Amino acid sequence: xxxxxxxxxxxxxxxxxxxxxxxxxxxxxxxxxxxxxxxxxxxxxxxxxxxxxxxxxxxxxxxxxxxxxxxxxxxxxxxxxxxxxxxxxxxxxxxxxxxxxxxxxxxxxxxxxxxxxxxxxxxxxxxxxxxxxxxxxxxxxxxxxxxxxxxxxxxxxxxxxxxxxxxxxxxxxxxxxxxxxxxxxxxxxxxxxxxxxxxxxxxxxxxxxxxxxxxxxxxxxxxxxxxxxxxxxxxxxxxxxxxxxxxxxxxxxxxxxxxxxxxxxxxxxxxxxxxxxxxxxxxxxxxxxxxxxxxxxxxxxxxxxxxxxxxxxxxxxxxxxxxxxxxxxxxxxxxxxxxxxxxxxxxxxxxxxxxxxxxxxxxxxxxxxxxxxxxxxxxxxxxxxxxxxxxxxxxxxxxxxxxxxxxxxx
Numbered sequence: 001x002x003x004x005x006x007x008x009x010x011x012x013x014x015x016x017x018x019x020x021x022x023x024x025x026x027x028x029x030x031x032x033x034x035x036x037x038x039x040x041x042x043x044x045x046x047x048x049x050x051x052x053x054x055x056x057x058x059x060x061x062x063x064x065x066x067x068x069x070x071x072x073x074x075x076x077x078x079x080x081x082x083x084x085x086x087x088x089x090x091x092x093x094x095x096x097x098x099x100x101x102x103x104x105x106x107x108x109x110x111x112x113x114x115x116x117x118x119x120x121x122x123x124x125x126x127x128x129x130x131x132x133x134x135x136x137x138x139x140x141x142x143x144x145x146x147x148x149x150x151x152x153x154x155x156x157x158x159x160x161x162x163x164x165x166x167x168x169x170x171x172x173x174x175x176x177x178x179x180x181x182x183x184x185x186x187x188x189x190x191x192x193x194x195x196x197x198x199x200x201x202x203x204x205x206x207x208x209x210x211x212x213x214x215x216x217x218x219x220x221x222x223x224x225x226x227x228x229x230x231x232x233x234x235x236x237x238x239x240x241x242x243x244x245x246x247x248x249x250x251x252x253x254x255x256x257x258x259x260x261x262x263x264x265x266x267x268x269x270x271x272x273x274x275x276x277x278x279x280x281x282x283x284x285x286x287x288x289x290x291x292x293x294x295x296x297x298x299x300x301x302x303x304x305x306x307x308x309x310x311x312x313x314x315x316x317x318x319x320x321x322x323x324x325x326x327x328x329x330x331x332x333x334x335x336x337x338x339x340x341x342x343x344x345x346x347x348x349x350x351x352x353x354x355x356x357x358x359x360x361x362x363x364x365x366x367x368x369x370x371x372x373x374x375x376x377x378x379x380x381x382x383x384x385x386x387x388x389x390x391x392x393x394x395x396x397x398x399x400x401x402x403x404x405x406x407x408x409x410x
Contacts, residue, residue, distance in 0.1 A: 001090045005123055007080040010097050014044075014105040015241050016124055017233060020112035020153045021132030023280045024166065024226045027218055027260055028132050029111050031230045035251030037062055039243045041106040046096050046121070048089070048113050051258055051390040052397060058096040060103050065096075073098045089113050093120035107241065117155035127240075128162040128233050129183075132226060134171055135279035150174035157183040162236035166229030184236070192232040194224050203228055205235040210245060216252040219261040221290065222283045227252065259389040261287050268371070269294070269379040272393070274386045276303065278311035284383060285315045294379040296354075298370040302326035302363050302388035305334035312384070313346050320381070322373070323348065323357045324366035328387045336360065363388045364395040 017032060019025050026047055033045045042061055050056040055064035073095035077086070086094070093113075100108050110126070112119045134150045150171030157163035163183035165174060170187060178185040186192060192205040201224060202211045210231060216223050234243050261284070264270040269291075275284040288297070299320040303309055323343055325336035336359035349355040360366035363382060370380045382392050 001084070001086060001094070001120060002123055004077065004081045004084050004086065004094060005097075007082075008076065008094065008098055010094070010101060010123075012097065012101055012105070012108050012124065014100075015107045015237060016110065016126040016128075017107065017237075018110045018112060018121055018124060018126040018129045018156045019132065020116045020119075020129070020156045021166070022135040022149070022277065023283070024132035024222060024229075025111050026257055026274075027220075027223060027226045028130060028166075028230055029109050030218070030257040031216060031227055031252065031255050032109050032233065033059070033062065034255035035230065035234065035243060035248055036107050036109075036241075038251040038254075039247035041241070042104060043107050043109065044100040044103055044105045045109045045111075046093070046100070047111040048092075049386050051386065052394050057092065058099055060099075060105070065099060069099060070095065087120075090120045093123075097124070112153075112156060115149075115152040117152045119156075122156055125158050126156065126161070128164065128237055129156040129158065130164040130166065130229050130233055131156070131170075131174065132229060133167045133222075133279065134174065135277065147171045147173045151177060154178055157181060157185075159183060162186060162233065164229050164232045164236065166225050166232075168225070186232045186236060188225065188228060188232075192228055192235075194228045196224065203231050205232055208235050208238075210248060213249060214253060217255050218257055219263065220283060220287050258393060259386070267376040268298075268374045270367075271379060271381040271383075272389045273381065273383045274389050275312075275383045276307060276385045278308050278315060281312040281315035281383070284381070285319055288316075288319050288379075288381065291379070294377060295375060296321045296378045298322045298324060298374050298378060298380045300324050300326055300363055300366040300370055300380065300382040300388065300392070301339065301384045302328045302336075302366075302391075303334050303339065303384035304328070304330075304332045305338070306332055307334075309334060309339060309342055310346065313343060313348070316383075317343070317346055317348050321355055322370070323350075324370050325357065325359045326363040326366040326384075326388060326391075327359075327361050328363070328385060328391075330387075333387075363391040367392055367395075 045059040058065040077094045151173040154174040154177040159182040164186045194203045259274045262272040350357040
């Protein structure tokens with residue numbers, strides 16, 4: 001891949017920030033992007049996976065990239081690769097980096113796809129790197145312990161450059177690698193921290209403080225950790241990338257990110273969350289607890305079989321009354337009947353008006369069934385995979401387009 005990048009002459013003539021971690025990468029990228037746009041910078045943001053449209057992966061100034069421009073980049077990569085075989089993610093990364101190279105950016109925000117050490121994004125020597133959190137996921141690729149996974153993720157750090165870790169309990173392997181290469185390591189609790197009450201929160205770094213801030217628009221108890229890492233990164237880059245307090249406040253106020261504890265309007269309440277591992281499921285459970293009382297909770301759950309499904313069920317079984325299990329595309333997807341068996345093994349009740357387990361052909365089908373059966377004061381939570389949320393969002397988008405088309409014809 002590096003050889004193809006060299007043949008393309010890839011180089012980003014702007015400040016670059018890479019973001020890795022088990023969970024919280026997307027939220028961190030979204031907050032960085034929102035604040036930097038409010039500060040007046042021209043920002044490119046590369047994230048993955050997409051939910052509905054591939055162009056979501058490459059945003060320039062907050063908007064998905066022009067498909068025609070993306071196509072040009074893919075053609076350039078195809079011409080440059082010669083006999084080199086590239087994965088889907090490597091091909092996409094090279095194309096989007098080339099797009100950013102010619103977009104006149106001030107800042108590029110690059111989300112790591114998987115791990116760090118061997119990830120395609122790691123061909124960029126970033127000016128600042130953030131690791132959000134470290135937990136067990138993709139164990140077959142990254143290792144089965146937090147230490148092994150932390151070591152992989154720490155490889156996005158670079159010597160003499162800011163290395164931010166938002167995890168309150170960073171693995172020793174991450175800290176040791178950062179120190180061994182001479183990275184400028186910023187640790188939560190040592191170099192930056194936050195405090196808050198019901199109304200506002202404050203942040204303190206090595207040299208700066210930001211006081212009396214409203215909470216970020218992104219919902220979730222874990223978002224202050226992500227926001228703290230964002231502010232640490234911005235402080236570490238302040239000499240070349242100054243950001244005002246007003247830009248920070250406004251950026252946090254207007255930030256949006258679909259599928260991260262996203263509450264849709266209407267009744268019953270519908271929560272969309274891409275939680276797809278035990279760590280994220282535990283955060284989802286805490287966030288559901290903070291929503292208040294609902295007579296019944298209906299879960300639309302579609303998941304990959306190679307995830308720790310039992311641990312995800314354990315995190316949420318006390319919050320869910322009715323389970324609507326959805327089939328997902330692909331060989332890795334867990335069969336709903338198999339998931340039903342795992343629920344029964346975990347002691348989840350079924351077969352009554354108060355508790356049930358059902359299987360459906362897709363998340364959208366499961367959601368329709370939940371909406372038909374749920375009361376107006378109930379809530380429905382859609383989770384388990386990016387694919388689960390993506391199917392629901394795509395179906396809603398198609399329905400909205402059909403509705404607008406019908407109104408236009410009338």
